[in-house]
Amino acid sequence: MEKKLKVAALKDGTVIDHIPSDKLFKVVQILHLDTCTNQITLANNLESKKIGSKGLVKIADRALAVNETNKLALICPDAKINIIRDFEVVEKRPLVLPEEIREVIQCANPNCITNHQPVQTSFYVLKEDNKTRLKCRYCEREVRAEEVKLK
Amino acid sequence: MSKKSLVSISDYSKDEILSILESAAGFEANPNRKTLDGKVIATLFFEPSTRTRLSFETAVVRLGGKIIGFSDAATSSSSKGETLNDTIHMVSCYADAIVMRHPLEGAARYAAEVSPVPVINAGDGANQHPSQTLLDLYSILKTQGTLENLTISLVGDLKYGRTVHSLIMAMSHFNPTFKFIAPDELKMPDEYKTFCKKHKISFTESNELNDNFNDADILYMTRVQKERFQDLMEYERVKNVYTLKNDMLANSKPNLKILHPLPRVTEIDPDVDSNEKAYYFQQAQNGLYVRQAILSKVLAPNP
Numbered sequence: 020m021e022k023k024l025k026v027a028a029l030k031d032g033t034v035i036d037h038i039p040s041d042k043l044f045k046v047v048q049i050l051h052l053d054t055c056t057n058q059i060t061l062a063n064n065l066e067s068k069k070i071g072s073k074g075l076v077k078i079a080d081r082a083l084a085v086n087e088t089n090k091l092a093l094i095c096p097d098a099k100i101n102i103i104r105d106f107e108v109v110e111k112r113p114l115v116l117p118e119e120i121r122e123v124i125q126c127a128n129p130n131c132i133t134n135h136q137p138v139q140t141s142f143y144v145l146k147e148d149n150k151t152r153l154k155c156r157y158c159e160r161e162v163r164a165e166e167v168k169l170k
Numbered sequence: 171m172s173k174k175s176l177v178s179i180s181d182y183s184k185d186e187i188l189s190i191l192e193s194a195a196g197f198e199a200n201p202n203r204k205t206l207d208g209k210v211i212a213t214l215f216f217e218p219s220t221r222t223r224l225s226f227e228t229a230v231v232r233l234g235g236k237i238i239g240f241s242d243a244a245t246s247s248s249s250k251g252e253t254l255n256d257t258i259h260m261v262s263c264y265a266d267a268i269v270m271r272h273p274l275e276g277a278a279r280y281a282a283e284v285s286p287v288p289v290i291n292a293g294d295g296a297n298q299h300p301s302q303t304l305l306d307l308y309s310i311l312k313t314q315g316t317l318e319n320l321t322i323s324l325v326g327d328l329k330y331g332r333t334v335h336s337l338i339m340a341m342s343h344f345n346p347t348f349k350f351i352a353p354d355e356l357k358m359p360d361e362y363k364t365f366c367k368k369h370k371i372s373f374t375e376s377n378e379l380n381d382n383f384n385d386a387d388i389l390y391m392t393r394v395q396k397e398r399f400q401d402l403m404e405y406e407r408v409k410n411v412y413t414l415k416n417d418m419l420a421n422s423k424p425n426l427k428i429l430h431p432l433p434r435v436t437e438i439d440p441d442v443d444s445n446e447k448a449y450y451f452q453q454a455q456n457g458l459y460v461r462q463a464i465l466s467k468v469l470a471p472n473p
Contacts, residue, residue: 130295132276136254157276158297159178161361 032057033083034101035076035091040064042095043074045169049090049123050076050083057081070097085112090123092116093164116144116151116164124153125168131158140170174468175282175289179300179336184343187307193463194308194456201459205466206235212265213239214257215292216248217273221432221454222292222301226269229461238265255284262287267468270294288468296332301464302431303336305457306390312456313427313449314387317344323383326392326412326437328352329359333431334392338362338371348373351382353408355399379412384421389414391430391437391450409436416441429453 038046043063046052052059058079067073082102091098092114102110120142126133133140133155141156144164151164176182182190197203211230215223218241227237238261240246248257254272258281261268270281271292278291278298293299311317322341324334328350338348348366350358354377366373376382383389394412399405413436414428430438430450442448 126276128275130273130275132254132272132274132280132294135274136280138255138276138280155276157279158274158295159276159279 028106029060029077029079029103030106031104032077032079032081032102033088034078034099034103035088036073036099036101037067037070038074038076038095038098039070040072040074043076045094046074046076046091046098048169049094050087052076052078055081086117088112089115089117090120093120093123093167094169116146118144119156120144120153123169125170126155126158126160127162127166127168128155128158128160131155131160133157142167175285175291176300176464176468177278177282177289177291177294178298179303179340181300187304187340187343190304190460190463190467191308191311193466194304194459195312197459197462197466198456201232201462204234205462206230206233206469209235209266209469210264211235211237211239211465212261212268213237213241213292214246214261214268214270214272215239215241216243216246216277217271218242219271219293222271222299225454225457226290226292226301226461226465229458229465232458233462233465235465239269254281258285258289267465290464290468296330298336299332300336301457301461302333303340304464305453305460306333306337306429306431307340308456308460309427309429309449309453310388314425317341319345319347320387321347321349321385322388322390323349323351323386324358324390324392325351325379325383325414326394327356327398328392329356330395330398331392334358334390335362337390338365342366342369342371346371349382349386350375351377351379353377353394353404353412355404355408356394379414379418381418381421383426385423387423387425387427389422389426389428389447391428391434393430393433393435393437412437413439414442415439416445419445419447422447 040063060077063074064072088100100112101108122139124142142153145152152161154161230237262285267288269290269292272294275295275297278294282289328334396405426447427449428447
C-alpha cells in the first residue's frame, strides 16, 4: 500500500510535532492560535512510536518567535519545533524555559494581587537539582512547574 | 520602578541592611532631625493596622514631613472600584513617597512598579513586612551587640508567620543557628528549610516549647491563631503548651532577650513582662527609629 502523509506538507511556517495528545489544546491556548488568522492545521491522536499518541500543529507563513515557543517548554518540553522555508526544515529549535514567564500562568495563590486586579502575571523560573519551580513576581509564592495553572 | 522602593527584605543587600541599622541608631540618639522637611508622605492603609500606621506617621512627623492618606479602604476610592494602579498614580501626583499596607499579597511589588515615587511596603497580606524585619534586626543588634553567630529560637506559628520567614532571610547574612519550635500543624514550611540548607544555616526542629531555648540568645515568639487550626481541641492543647511563663526562663542565658512582633494574646504570660529579658515593648519603640531610617533613605537626594 502506498504510504500517504496524513497531514499535508507545509511550504513556509512553523511545525510543532510530538505534542502529547492531552496538551494539544493547551498549546493552542498558549500561542493564542484561536485568534491567529494564518492558515493553521491541527491534528490530534496521531500514532507516535515515541509517545503513543501525539498532536501536531502547523502554522503557515509564520515563524514563531523564540520567546513564544519557549513558553511551550512548561507543558510539553519534549515537543519538536521545526521552522520551514520552501518545504525545507531550516531550523530545529530546542525548547528552553525562559528565565521569566509572563502572562501565560495564573498564580495559584487566591490572595495574590494578580487574581484580583488587572495585573499581568509574571513568574521567575528557578531551577534546582533538575526540578523546576516558578516563583510569582508579586506574591513571591513558589509552585512546582508541573503544578502550574495556565490561564 | 523607583529603585528606592522597599518591598521585600530581599531587596536590601547585607550592606544596605547594616547601613539602615546604623542610621536607626542615629535617630534613636536624636529622633527629631528634619530630614523630611517640606516632604509629603502618603500613608495608604487598605486594611487597618493601627500600630504600623502610627509608627510610620510618628516617624514622618518627627522628621518634619507632612502626612496625607487613609487608614481604612472603606474611606478610599478603592471602595468605588478604582484599581490600585489608578490610586497609586493619583496619590503620586501629591506625595513624595507612599507607605502602603494592603490585604493582597504582591500589592506592594505591583505598586512599586507602577509608581513614579518610592513605595514602602507596610505589609502586603501574608507576604512581606520589611520594616518589621528591620526593626527585629535592630532589636537583636541592640541587645546582643552583634548580629553574627547568634542562636535564635523561633516559636509559634512558623507556617503562616511572615515575620519569621522574613527574619530567616534577613539573618541569613549573619551565620545564625535557628531552632524552630512549633506545633505540627504550624511547622516551618519546606521552602524555608531548603533556603536554610542552601545557605548552610544550621537548624533544628521540635514541637514542644518547655525550655527548649536554654542555649538561645533570642527567643522570638509569635501568635498562634485559632483560625489556623482545623481541630479546635488541638488548638486548646497547643495554646497552653505554647505559653511562655516566667519560671520557664530560669535556666536561660543571661543575655537572652524575648521578642514578639505584637499584638500578643496568650503566648506570653503577663508575668514575663517584668523580667528584664522581656524586650517586646522596647522592640516596638525601636520600630520608630528604624522607620525614620527607612524614610530618610528612601527620600534622600540622589548622590
